[in-house]
Amino acid sequence: MSGSEILSTLLGSEVRGDLLVLFHRNPGLIDTVDGVARRIGRTTIAVISEVRELLVLGVLKQKRIGASEVVFLDRAKDRELLESVANHLKTVRIGGEK
Amino acid sequence: MMQMSMRIGESSWTNPHGNVESAPRPLGPDQRFAAEKQFSFVLVSTVREAVGNALGRNVLEILTSKGLLDDASNLKEFDRKLELLFGNGAVVLERIVVKDLNRKLGIRYDSEAGFDYEKSLETARETCFMESRLK
Numbered sequence: 687m688s689g690s691e692i693l694s695t696l697l698g699s700e701v702r703g704d705l706l707v708l709f710h711r712n713p714g715l716i717d718t719v720d721g722v723a724r725r726i727g728r729t730t731i732a733v734i735s736e737v738r739e740l741l742v743l744g745v746l747k748q749k750r751i752g753a754s755e756v757v758f759l760d761r762a763k764d765r766e767l768l769e770s771v772a773n774h775l776k777t778v779r780i781g782g783e784k
Numbered sequence: 785m786m787q788m789s790m791r792i793g794e795s796s797w798t799n800p801h802g803n804v805e806s807a808p809r810p811l812g813p814d815q816r817f818a819a820e821k822q823f824s825f826v827l828v829s830t831v832r833e834a835v836g837n838a839l840g841r842n843v844l845e846i847l848t849s850k851g852l853l854d855d856a857s858n859l860k861e862f863d864r865k866l867e868l869l870f871g872n873g874a875v876v877l878e879r880i881v882v883k884d885l886n887r888k889l890g891i892r893y894d895s896e897a898g899f900d901y902e903k904s905l906e907t908a909r910e911t912c913f914m915e916s917r918l919k
Contacts, residue, residue, distance in 0.1 A: 697838070698873070
């Protein structure tokens with residue numbers, strides 16, 4: 687997947703943007719989808735498909751703790767994906783580069 | 785009676801929270817300059833935080849080196865650069881910026897409402913100016 691495609695997936699919706707901010711501000715966060723939805727002030731229905739996209743991309747991971755399925759940030763994969771995004775952005779010209 | 789109601793109309797102001805308050809005194813040129821500077825500072829630091837929180841420090845550094853944040857208070861230019869870099873993702877970043885900015889300034893943010901970046905920042909700027917006037 688190219689840096690540009692990763693970027694499009696990461697910023698594919700407002701909810702996904704909120705999820706990224708939540709997990710980057712709290713990189714140790716482990717919570718259910720319900721809990722994550724509450725933390726960003728959304729409904730579970732609004733969040734579930736967006737979490738799925740981030741799981742497919744690999745930035746989030748899922749595991750079972752007791753009776754609950756929880757999601758958390760895969761820090762290594764996140765770093766790797768953001769590195770690809772950074773490399774892609776280096777190649778985009780916007781004028782005003784130093 | 786009409787004169788009185790006109791005077792009442794002139795001396796009240798509806799703040800961004802929807803409350804009617806007595807009209808603040810107008811800003812002098814120095815105060816206006818200071819308020820502009822303060823707003824610009826708050827906006828740029830909010831943009832930095834929003835981009836950093838969403839896409840990490842490396843991306844933020846690249847955007848800084850590309851001059852994205854040199855004049856973030858020039859809304860049209862910032863918007864243009866953001867769209868060149870992020871395409872459809874630009875609006876997601878703008879929403880994150882506005883959400884953070886509104887939180888800092890105590891303005892309600894409605895994610896269900898239609899989104900206009902320039903309009904949202906104009907409201908934030910006005911709030912910043914009003915706070916300066918009330919000081």
